[in-house]
Amino acid sequence: xxxxxYWQAINDALREELARDERVVxxxxxxxxxxxxxxxxxxxxxxxxxxxxxxxxxxxAAFTGMAVGSAMAGLRPVVEIMxxxxxxxxxxxxxxxxxxxxxxxxxxxxxxxxxxxxxGAHLGAGPQHSQNLEAWPASVPGLKVVxxxxxxxxxxxxxxxxxxxxxxxxxxxxxxxSARGDVPDDPDHVVPLGEAAIRxxxxxxxxxxxxxxxPRADAAAAALAEDGISxxxxxxxxxxxxxxxxxxxxxxxxxxxxxxQDATGPGSVGSDVIRIVATxxxxxxxxxxxxxxxxxxPVPFPPSLAQAYFPQESEIVAAVRRVMSxxxxxx
Amino acid sequence: MKLRLYRTMSLIRQFETxxxxxxxxxxxxxFLHLSIGQEAVAAGVCDALDRDDYLTTTHRGHGHxxxxxxxxxxxxxxxxxxxxxxxxxxxxxxHVADPALGILGANAIVGAGVxxxxxxxxxxxxxxxxxxxxxxxxxxxxxxGVVHESFNIAALSKLPIVFVCENNGYAEMTPVxxxxxxxxxxxxxxxxxxxxxxxxxNDVLAVRDAAxxxxxxxxxxxxxxxxxxxxxxxxxxxxxxxxxxxxxxxVDQWRTRDPLLVLRAHLDGTGDQLDAIDRACADEVAxxxxxxxxxxxxxxxxxxxxxxxxxxxxx
Ligand SMILES: Cc1ncc(C[n+]2csc(CCOP(=O)(O)OP(=O)(O)O)c2C)c(N)n1
Numbered sequence: 001x002x003x004x005x006y007w008q009a010i011n012d013a014l015r016e017e018l019a020r021d022e023r024v025v026x027x028x029x030x031x032x033x034x035x036x037x038x039x040x041x042x043x044x045x046x047x048x049x050x051x052x053x054x055x056x057x058x059x060x061a062a063f064t065g066m067a068v069g070s071a072m073a074g075l076r077p078v079v080e081i082m083x084x085x086x087x088x089x090x091x092x093x094x095x096x097x098x099x100x101x102x103x104x105x106x107x108x109x110x111x112x113x114x115x116x117x118x119x120g121a122h123l124g125a126g127p128q129h130s131q132n133l134e135a136w137p138a139s140v141p142g143l144k145v146v147x148x149x150x151x152x153x154x155x156x157x158x159x160x161x162x163x164x165x166x167x168x169x170x171x172x173x174x175x176x177x178s179a180r181g182d183v184p185d186d187p188d189h190v191v192p193l194g195e196a197a198i199r200x201x202x203x204x205x206x207x208x209x210x211x212x213x214x215p216r217a218d219a220a221a222a223a224l225a226e227d228g229i230s231x232x233x234x235x236x237x238x239x240x241x242x243x244x245x246x247x248x249x250x251x252x253x254x255x256x257x258x259x260x261q262d263a264t265g266p267g268s269v270g271s272d273v274i275r276i277v278a279t280x281x282x283x284x285x286x287x288x289x290x291x292x293x294x295x296x297x298p299v300p301f302p303p304s305l306a307q308a309y310f311p312q313e314s315e316i317v318a319a320v321r322r323v324m325s326x327x328x329x330x331x
Numbered sequence: 332m333k334l335r336l337y338r339t340m341s342l343i344r345q346f347e348t349x350x351x352x353x354x355x356x357x358x359x360x361x362f363l364h365l366s367i368g369q370e371a372v373a374a375g376v377c378d379a380l381d382r383d384d385y386l387t388t389t390h391r392g393h394g395h396x397x398x399x400x401x402x403x404x405x406x407x408x409x410x411x412x413x414x415x416x417x418x419x420x421x422x423x424x425x426h427v428a429d430p431a432l433g434i435l436g437a438n439a440i441v442g443a444g445v446x447x448x449x450x451x452x453x454x455x456x457x458x459x460x461x462x463x464x465x466x467x468x469x470x471x472x473x474x475x476g477v478v479h480e481s482f483n484i485a486a487l488s489k490l491p492i493v494f495v496c497e498n499n500g501y502a503e504m505t506p507v508x509x510x511x512x513x514x515x516x517x518x519x520x521x522x523x524x525x526x527x528x529x530x531x532x533n534d535v536l537a538v539r540d541a542a543x544x545x546x547x548x549x550x551x552x553x554x555x556x557x558x559x560x561x562x563x564x565x566x567x568x569x570x571x572x573x574x575x576x577x578x579x580x581x582v583d584q585w586r587t588r589d590p591l592l593v594l595r596a597h598l599d600g601t602g603d604q605l606d607a608i609d610r611a612c613a614d615e616v617a618x619x620x621x622x623x624x625x626x627x628x629x630x631x632x633x634x635x636x637x638x639x640x641x642x643x644x645x646x
Contacts, residue, residue, distance in 0.1 A: 025457055051457055057487065062446040062480030069450020069464075072435050073385060075457060077450075092477075096440050097447060102637050104436065105428040106419045110640035141638050165640035194644075241644040 001182040009151035009183050010040045010116075010172060013158040014078065016187050018048050021076060024162060027054040027063055028080030028116075037082050038118065038177060064090035064115065068098045068167075071113040076162060084119035084171060085131045098167040099142030113167040116158070119147075120174035120212035120262070123303040130174075130299035130306065132263035134211070137169040138240040138272075144193055145239040147171040149214030151181035153237055156191030164193060173212040196243035198250070202232035205256040205320055208247065208273050210236040213260050213311075220260075220316035229324060239269050247273060248281040255286035256323045260316045265293040287326040290319040332378075333598055336535045337605055339374035340591050341612040343394040346403065349616050350393075350410055350424075354570040359410050361423055364391040368533075368565035371590035372497050373398040375538025376465060376558075379546045385433040385451030385464035387444030389425075391497075391564075392437035395467050396427045399434055407619035413626035419636070420629030433462065441502075442468060442475030445494070449481050452490035452549075463491040463549040470559075471502025473516055482557070486523035489554035493545040496559045497532065503568045504576040520557040532560030533590045536597065562590075 004012065018024050026041060026048075032055035035042035045053040056063040060081055067077040081087055087094070098111045122130045138145045144166055148154035154172060161168035183189070199214065200221050209217040214235050221231035234250050236242065251257050257277055259270040270291045277289060292311045300306055347365045354363050366373070373394035380386070380399070388395040396406065401417070409416030410424050417427045428436040435451055438444035448466035455462040472478055473496060485492050496516045500507050513519065520527035526548065530537045538560055545556035563585040567574045595605060638644065 054488070057480070057483055059477075059480035059484060061477040062449065062484050065443065065446020065477065065481070066449040066453050066484065069385070069387070069435055069447035069452075070454040070457070071450070072430075072447070073451045073454035075450075075454045092440055092443055093446065097438075097443055101428075101436065102640050104418055104422045104426040105430075105637075106417070106421075107637035107640065108430050109428055109435075112640075144639075144644070 002185055003180050004151045004183045006151045006154055006173065006176045006179050006181070007038060007040055009155035010158060011042055012183070013155040014041060014044060015047065017159060017162040018044060018052065023074060024076045024078065025052045025070070026078045027056050029056060029058055029082055031055060031080050036080065040080070060086055060089035061093055064093040065097065067113050067115070068093055068101065068111055071111045072101060072109045076112050078114040078116060078162060081115060081117040083129050084117045084133050085128050087117060087133060087136065091136070094137065094143070094167070094169070095140045099140045102166065103142060110165045111167045112165050114158070114161040114170060115167070116170045116172060118172045118174050120176065122174040123306045124301065125174070126301040127298035132261070134171055134239055135263060135268045138269055142167065143240060144168040145171070146193060146237060147173070147211035147239060148237065149173070149176070149211055149235050151179065152183045153191055155183055156189050157193070157237060160190045160193050163190065168193070171211060175212045176215070179215070191237065194238045194241050194243055196234055196236045196238070196246040198232060199235050200231065200233040202230040202254065204230045204254055205258060205323055206232050206234055206250040206254045207316070207320065208234045208236060208257065208259045209261070210239060213262055216311070216313050217260055217316060219313045220320065223313065223317055224320055229320060231320060242272065242276065244276050244280065247276055251277050251281050252284040255284055257285065257289040258292060258316070258319045258323055259289065260292040260311055260319070262294065262310050264296045265291055266296065268293070287323050290323055292316055292319045333594065334604065334608070336374050336378055336539065337591070337594050337598065338608050338612065339378070339398050340370035340535060340594065341609050342615065343370045343373060343397050344591060345609070345612040345616045346397060346406070347393055349620060351566065351570055353620070363410070363424060363570040364568065365566045365570065366391045366394040366564060368585060368589070369497060369499060369562045370394055371535035371538050371593070372495070372532045372560040372562055375535045376495055376542040378539050379542035380465060383433045384462050385435055385448060387435045387448040388437045388467040389441070389444060389469060389472070390437070390439050391469065392427065392467065393424060396434055396437065399432050401427060401429055401432060401434065403615055403619040404622045408623040408626050411623040411626070412629050413623055414629050414633070415623070415626035419633055421633060442472040442478045444468065445472065445478050445481045448492055449485055449490060452485065452492040453488070455491055456488070461550060463493065463546060465493045465495060467495045467497055469502060470496055470498040470507050470511060470516055473519065474510055479519065482519065482523045482525060482555070485555040486525045489552065491549035491552070492555045493542065493549055494555060494557045496557065498559055498561050499564045501568070501577070506576070516559040517557055525555050525557055527557040527559070529559040529561065532562030533588045533593055535590055535594050
């Protein structure tokens with residue numbers, strides 16, 4: 001184990017994958033000589049050269065399309081979309097092209113593309129740099145979507161994405177960028193796609209979360225533990241395909257569900273967690289689930305307002321207390 | 332070489348004429364975009380390519396795929412929505428793809444195939460192989476931002492790619508004067524310092540010569556070329572299009588410049604040979620139709636097949 005910051009773990013993953021497989025290439029805005037807008041590709045241009053690590057113009061649609069075509073032609077491209085808010089510019093290439101190529105070609109082609117992008121409860125970035133759009137890719141057949149909430153998971157999920165034969169969207173948390181954590185030293189440390197993790201075991205209520213919400217969920221669980229409420233913190237890690245089995249097993253044991261997310265509610269990943277539990281685990285629910293979300297509005301710019309916008313520990317704690325206090329409503 | 336070009340054009344003509352008939356008789360259903368009248372572009376450009384060079388095309392891509400060597404039976408079976416089709420009958424004619432021929436796919440999103448071809452060219456550059464990429468698009472696609480983004484990236488990275496714009500004068504129902512300010516698509520090459528040529532797209536020899544020059548540049552590491560081929564589609568935007576946006580005289584006038592007749596004029600004294608080629612192509616298409624008709628339909632069992640390359644994902 002080594003202590004690494006979240007962004008360093010990402011940098012390590014990219015370096016290791018570039019070294020492991022010659023077909024891996026990186027491109028995007030500022031990822032070459034500048035080392036990435038946030039440092040994630042630092043040093044890689046010097047180490048692997050301008051053929052494999054390349055700056056592109058500000059052309060999200062074209063360079064994502066270039067990634068799709070080069071993946072079909074045998075490379076393992078990793079492209080960076082600076083902020084998740086800019087994904088819509090590349091959405092045709094992601095959702096209409098990358099996601100459908102295997103299907104359309106009856107499996108003659110696959111698209112082993114990794115699309116990295118940053119998102120999070122990013123205080124002070126304003127409404128066009130803070131949006132939690134994970135539900136958009138997570139609703140497209142043919143894509144996979146992951147989001148690590150710790151340095152170790154950020155690294156392991158990214159390495160899995162690069163090695164996966166299908167297009168994977170890797171979301172990285174702006175809010176956790178400098179957070180430290182223990183990361184396994186094994187160069188083959190991968191986190192399998194599709195597996196949620198129980199971060200804190202608990203018996204009273206399942207608290208599902210992912211990405212930048214994970215530390216707030218952890219903190220809420222710790223605060224509730226002091227009051228004798230045992231919260232199971234379930235970090236989904238992969239949003240598509242979702243680990244239904246682990247969600248259902250956890251709710252079967254606790255009988256209660258709270259989902260906390262930084263995305264607004266309608267059409268969200270959290271709604272989908274509740275869909276899974278309501279349709280496949282209804283019998284194990286003792287009370288109605290809660291979905292903790294920001295208000296249905298864009299993210300405000302001032303840090304103080306953004307703080308009020310994104311669900312904080314206190315709101316998660318309150319939601320857990322509500323589901324704990326309700327009478328048993330389901331037989 | 333001229334006979335080979337004639338054969339390719341004849342095959343495209345026979346394939347699409349048959350498809351048009353089958354649509355009219357109700358045997359085929361769904362969107363069908365034909366390129367009858369534009370055969371010289373497909374034949375001329377693809378003749379300059381090697382078998383494994385990359386190619387992307389559009390909703391109007393039968394000709395390009397056939398010229399690249401696509402299997403006629405599998406293409407026809409796809410139109411018939413049969414399991415033996417290129418895409419198992421699930422995807423229709425707008426998505427033919429064939430790795431053996433470098434065909435990275437026809438595409439139903441206007442302009443979307445252009446950056447994908449960029450990826451083919453990019454991979455050739457990274458892997459150091461001799462392949463190049465060609466992408467076909469209509470002049471309507473030139474209004475899409477991703478096409479200009481692709482020009483810029485290709486020019487900056489000197490990617491081995493040829494951008495082939497098939498300017499047939501219309502984007503669906505809108506004439507080119509209404510949707511492009513430039514007099515020629517080649518004007519868009521200038522800011523990228525990219526060589527460009529505009530050729531008579533009904534003259535297969537002119538198309539082939541220009542394509543060869545562009546392909547040579549790409550293979551020599553000199554980067555992209557933009558090639559505009561001025562041509563015309565005889566049929567509507569799709570089969571069944573009432574075509575209220577243009578008059579019959581305009582169509583008739585272009586018919587006199589039929590690319591097959593234009594080439595015939597270059598091939599004095601070979602009329603019998605050319606007629607025999609037409610018959611052979613008609614036979615090949617008839618065989619493909621007969622084959623397609625007896626293939627099993629695409630089955631509902633295939634609905635979730637190949638959504639992922641990795642093991643099936645349940646969501
Ligand atoms: C992005 C997008 N917008 C609109 C359409 C609908 N559409 C299909 S073909 C077409 C016209 C394309 O014209 P052009 O590129 O000139 O090609 P042509 O049909 O003339 O071969 C349009 C608008 C589409 N398929 N994709």
